[in-house]
Amino acid sequence: MKPLRVTVLTKQVPKGDHDGRLDADGRLERGGNVTEMNPWCRRAVAQGVRLAQESGGRSTAITMGPPSAADVLREAMGWGIDDAVHLSDPVLAGSDCLVTARALAGVVDQADVVLVGASSVDGSTGAIGAMLAELLGLPFVGPVLDLEVEDHRVRAVVQYDNGTESVVVDLPAVVAVAERSCSPCKVPAEQWPAGDTIRHVTTAALPAARWGLTASPTRVTGVRPLGLTREPVIFRGTPKRQADRAIAELLARGCFDTFTHQPESLQTVPLPMNGPQAVVALTGPAPDECTRALLGSAAALAVEVGGSVVAVRTDDGADASDLVRWGADSVVSLTGDDPRPVAGVLAKCFADVAPWAVVAGALPWEREVLARLAVSLGAGLMSDLVSLSVNTDGLLVGLKPSGGGTLAEIVSYGSPQIATLRTGMLPLLRPREPHAFDHQVLPVEQDPAITRIDRRSGHEGDALDRAVVVIGVGRGVDPTQYGDLEPLRELLNAELAATRKVTDEGWLPHGRQLGITGRSVAPRMYFAVGLSGNHNHLAGASRAGTVLAINTDPAAPVFAHCDVGLVADWQEVMPHLVDGLRTRAGRADS
Ligand SMILES: Cc1cc2nc3c(=O)[nH]c(=O)nc-3n(C[C@H](O)[C@H](O)[C@H](O)COP(=O)(O)OP(=O)(O)OC[C@H]3O[C@@H](n4cnc5c(N)ncnc54)[C@H](O)[C@@H]3O)c2cc1C
Known part of the structure; x- marks a missing residue:
């Protein structure tokens, strides 16, 4: 095996049962909180050190955050990371996940494999890895339980809620590490090195761009109990x-x-309006209950803005008219389902006429597609929402569970407005009568960098969501x-x-x-x-x-x-x- 250049992204998060409250600008209140390395990043660091050492290569850890975030780099170095880069600049404060991914992409340098934690306990968007991959033009795989590198390729076992899938990915690649993939990097503070070899960089080292809250297409606009x-x-x-x-x-x-599931199920899926605004609902192949709930919610939003719903689905030959009963007004079937080409095809379609919104379930496949799409369109991503509504400015407002028993209110100022939703919270409406609909087939190539060994069957949204x-x-x-x-x-x-x-x-x-x-x-x-x-x-x-x-x-x-x-x-x-x-x-x- 050739010596690998491994880069690991690691994040500092508040430790333990902190309140997780957001300040007036929607940023996590860190004051007084004890901090630690994000648990998922601990696994990414451990895997990164292992891969670098086994291949005789070199590992680099990168973090972005305030001066105190250097502690996670010191701990990572205590575990065996060779080099560390700390991106810290007050102008980065308040960056959403798109701007954060852009900043981090500017620091990643010549890596064969970039490891990230599958999520973080504070932000919990799970989107940074896929965004980074899109920005770096790389394949993405995750969350992975096992990974081995052989001959310029990663052999990985990807963890889904309903099973696992073995894949082989060409390097260079971005890999998100699952929480139970290995023993985590954990080093007592007294054994951390001083950190005087950490390279400190500011945004001056990055390509010229706007950073921070004001450059971010998504913003927390309030907090509700x-x-x-x-x-x-x-x-x-x-x-x-x-x-x-x-x-x-x-x-x-x-x-x-x-x-029955919820009282809202007494309402019927509304009929479309004639306006130009389109809500795109990205769905799995066959309409399971999660897809149906998503389509019903998309239809309700479309009615609010006087538009209609386009269901974009991976095609398994199932009858598209069923989607219409649950909320779709037209259907686009994709001939392939590799996330990178799917996002590429959608980005091309939306480049000229952006839909008003693109929504999908908060599941790994959908997350990667929408994270990549958000990067391509510079649109930002609202992730893991439990509800969506339209505010008086005609913008989508998403609610996301946050710390301290609160819901963060998030607005996207990008176009289109892109969101992933926890479908378990969406009401299942009664199906309506089917109506005539357009059905378009869009060719999607395979991702040449990814080979799926044992394809997972079935859609991710499982019985728990609708129990x-x-x-x-x-x-x-x-x-x-x-x-x-x-x-x-x-x-x-x-x-x-x-x-x-x-x-x-x-x-x-x-x-x-x-x-x-x-x-x-x-x-x-x-x-x-x-x-x-x-x-x-x-x-x-x-x-x-x-x-x-x-x-x-x-x-x-x-x-x-x-x-x-x-x-x-x-x-x-x-x-x-x-x-x-x-x-x-x-x-x-x-
Ligand atoms: C940023 C952040 C994000 C988090 N996100 C989540 C999250 O998404 N989901 C989540 O669940 N947690 C989350 N947590 C952790 C959360 O704060 C709590 O620590 C966790 O939910 C507590 O788990 P628990 O109730 O199982 O354990 P414990 O708090 O240890 O409670 C165990 C309970 O079991 C009771 N018990 C023991 N034996 C018996 C018995 N024989 N019969 C009946 N009762 C018994 C005890 O009295 C005790 O109340 C998060 C924490 C942080 C800091």
């Missing part, structure tokens, strides 16, 4: 008595009356006892979700994590079992119809944010809950 307030009814006493009273309370609340009942487990549930939750899960046809502490431990995959750095769902019922109820987690279940919490600690925050609370050991109360619910189900059947 998340609305976690409920009126909790808390039970104590023997496990059986608590379970009986909880079931009676759930019945009184009508929890089992109709198991009617979700059981969320926290660190209070030992993974060896997950089987004890099965009777409840089977009885209610529920999906399992988790807190970040659980996914950090690897007890359940990251795709099951709810919260500001995970997914958002709006089930009819959320069982919060053995989890403390930190707002960083509950942000992902804030629109659950009813929240039932089980926790041994009466002071656990979850009891302030649930509807029904049981102060009990979950293992003691669970059999009684299941028995009671089974008996009720038996009565309802007879």
Whole structure:
């Protein structure tokens, strides 16, 4: 193997359960927070050091941030990184992900492989890697669990919520490293080198451009409370008595009356208007429920701006008319699905006449396509939104779960306005009657730099997004006892979700994590079992119809944010809950 030049991007983030609040300009309040290296970047550094050392090459770590961010470079050097570059300049403050990616691309120099963390615990856009790849004209792959370099190529296993895919990517390439890919770089502070070899650069070293908040096409324009307030009814006493009273309370609340997804599903997908504004919805091939919810939301937005919806889908030969029932007014089928050429084809189409907005689910494939598109069109990307609306200036306003129990309000001033949405939060509207529609086929070449060995089948949006009942487990549930939750899960046809502490431990995959750095769902019922109820987690279940919490600690925050609370050991109360619910189900059947 030839000696590799490995570049690793690493970011400093607030440590632990900080409040994560945003200041008036929508920037993370860092004052007083203890900081650390972003957990995903720890893996990227570890992989980078390994690849450089195994190939006899050299590794360089780059960070962008205030003077204190040099600490993450010192820690990375303590782990074995050879060189470090610190990009720091007050004019960079407030840069959104597009401007950040541009600045970082200006510092990357002659790399065979550029490693990034798959996401960050504060910004959580997961878009920097793909944006950087587009800016550098490179292929992108991620989030990867395993990676090996051989003969100018990376062999990688990509992690998706519903499985993995093996790919081979030609170098140079940008690779996003998944959180469980390897042991993380962790070095005690007393063993960090002094950092006097760190190269410090400012924007003077970058190509001339505008930086910071004012140059950023997306901006945080406000912060709203998340609305976690409920009126909790808390039970104590023997496990059986608590379970009986909880079931009676759930019945009184009508929890089992109709198991439809959300009340909004009573509305029908609206018909299009005749205006020129187009909302492009990028969808997977076959319309699963996530795609349907996305199309319905796109249709609602299109009506607000007097326009119509263009569904752009990867073609698997499925009947396009089904998309029309769920919100599409015209359909474009792409003949290929490699993200780089897809983004290239779309960028060409949109260069002359930009649609008003482009939306897609917040999933890896869609993220890469839209991140690349945002770079090509200089348009910015609003990512991981839980809702979209139109403000009085006719601009899209997105809401994104943020720290401190808040939602950040984000506006895009770019054209088109590009956004990824957590489809689990979108209402599923009733399908409308089909109408005549245009269907265009756009040829998309394969990406010659990427070979997919075992293609993943199916669309990413999975059962958790649309589940009617979700059981969320926290660190209070030992993974060896997950089987004890099965009777409840089977009885209610529920999906399992988790807190970040659980996914950090690897007890359940990251795709099951709810919260500001995970997914958002709006089930009819959320069982919060053995989890403390930190707002960083509950942000992902804030629109659950009813929240039932089980926790041994009466002071656990979850009891302030649930509807029904049981102060009990979950293992003691669970059999009684299941028995009671089974008996009720038996009565309802007879
Ligand atoms: C920037 C940032 C982003 C974050 N993003 C997320 C996110 O997206 N999602 C997320 O989940 N977290 C996130 N976190 C972490 C979050 O702040 C909490 O630390 C985490 O949610 C707590 O997980 P937990 O409730 O499982 O663990 P703990 O806080 O350790 O709580 C375990 C609970 O289990 C209870 N318990 C123990 N044994 C039992 C038993 N036998 N029966 C019943 N109860 C029992 C305990 O009383 C305790 O309340 C984030 C943190 C930061 C700083």
